[in-house]
Amino acid sequence: MTQTTPNHKLSVSGWAAHDSSGVITPYTFKRRVNGPEDVSIKILYCGICHTDIHHVKNDWGITKYPVVPGHEITGLITEVGKNVKGFAIGDRVGVGCLAASCLDCEFCNSDQENYCDEIQFTYNGIFWDGSITYGGYSEMLVADHRYVVQIPESLPMDATAPLLCAGITVYSPMIDCNLHNMTGMRIGIVGLGGLGHVAIKFGKAFGHYVTVISTSPSKEKEARERLGSDDFIVSTDIEQMKSKKRTLDFILDTVSAPHSLGPILDLLKVNGTLVLVGAPDKPVELPSFPLIFGKRVVKGSMTGGMKETQEMINFCGKHNITCDIEIVKSDKINEALTRLANNDVKYRFVIDIAGKSSSL
Numbered sequence: 001m002t003q004t005t006p007n008h009k010l011s012v013s014g015w016a017a018h019d020s021s022g023v024i025t026p027y028t029f030k031r032r033v034n035g036p037e038d039v040s041i042k043i044l045y046c047g048i049c050h051t052d053i054h055h056v057k058n059d060w061g062i063t064k065y066p067v068v069p070g071h072e073i074t075g076l077i078t079e080v081g082k083n084v085k086g087f088a089i090g091d092r093v094g095v096g097c098l099a100a101s102c103l104d105c106e107f108c109n110s111d112q113e114n115y116c117d118e119i120q121f122t123y124n125g126i127f128w129d130g131s132i133t134y135g136g137y138s139e140m141l142v143a144d145h146r147y148v149v150q151i152p153e154s155l156p157m158d159a160t161a162p163l164l165c166a167g168i169t170v171y172s173p174m175i176d177c178n179l180h181n182m183t184g185m186r187i188g189i190v191g192l193g194g195l196g197h198v199a200i201k202f203g204k205a206f207g208h209y210v211t212v213i214s215t216s217p218s219k220e221k222e223a224r225e226r227l228g229s230d231d232f233i234v235s236t237d238i239e240q241m242k243s244k245k246r247t248l249d250f251i252l253d254t255v256s257a258p259h260s261l262g263p264i265l266d267l268l269k270v271n272g273t274l275v276l277v278g279a280p281d282k283p284v285e286l287p288s289f290p291l292i293f294g295k296r297v298v299k300g301s302m303t304g305g306m307k308e309t310q311e312m313i314n315f316c317g318k319h320n321i322t323c324d325i326e327i328v329k330s331d332k333i334n335e336a337l338t339r340l341a342n343n344d345v346k347y348r349f350v351i352d353i354a355g356k357s358s359s360l
């Protein structure tokens, strides 16, 4: 679909997928000119989230091609709309998943605009003016300032980019389950990828005993020694799983592929909570016996609100939390997507959009 909206006059270079083959190619498209509530951002870095793969391959059947992915964006403000307060040219800022919401419902009025029924996303969404949104695999972005956060000076722009999605997505359910007001809880993280590795860092920063539940034995050493995990269970090892039954208070499931929740639920104590953030293209299996025998709770969580996203970024600034990244140049996006699909990244690819980094 091409942009036809009258004020979409800015010609922008980016990278898009044009069909479900998922191949990304350079793509020039139009963005709106900076409006009164907008800021324009020169993009420096953009993380590659597994959600980008779901979209470029149309896993969820909702992709509007061409799709310019990317919702883990950091950059510098280059223009500020006349109604915008709190942002200035040159500010170091971040943009995550959210581009627009109704601004008037119970969720928008309580800093949970991520649960607004009219939520629109940074890419593959429909903005207020009717245009399709294009994401951060591009040189610049025009964003409504209500969906932009400030990045503390202490945080590097590259390793901070994935916090805008991976970070807030795991932080929000931990806050929702009050994990920031307790210590010494036994928490489990299923899937050690982009989301999972940040979840370990938040779990440790909140003072908990963190167990990784992974299909990849090769990740154990690093999970323990570098990421600070206290325990590691190989989920395909039935004996290991059995020996850890009823040991965890809270589990966050970040897995991107269909799987059964039964064995994971068995790891929870009675009354324990499992929060799903991973979004496989097919339903996960949810057997009733592990639920009813342990009075366990299963719930979901989607990204976070903007106030919470700023709080998360500030928390990361204070506790020195960043992502473990591999930087790629824009001509390696397809290679990075393939490696991510093959579970071959530790733990997040970040595209060096502005070409500042010298590696790779």
Ligand code: NAP
Binding pocket: 048, 049, 050, 051, 052, 054, 165, 166, 169, 190, 191, 192, 193, 194, 195, 196, 213, 214, 215, 216, 219, 254, 255, 256, 257, 258, 259, 276, 277, 278, 279, 280, 301, 302, 303, 340, 343, 347
């Ligand atoms: P990722 O980096 O690919 O990590 C996913 C991890 O899941 C992998 O590292 C792997 O960990 C595990 N895994 C992969 N295939 C598996 C399989 N067949 N069976 C069991 N485990 C498997 O992906 P991500 O960027 O962290 O995203 C994870 C999921 O969260 C995606 O579905 C994404 O769309 C979704 N997401 C949701 C939200 C939200 O708001 N709820 C936000 C962002 C992303 P091990 O090697 O340790 O097993």
Ligand code: ZN
Binding pocket: 049, 050, 051, 052, 071, 165, 166
């Ligand atoms: Zn994401």
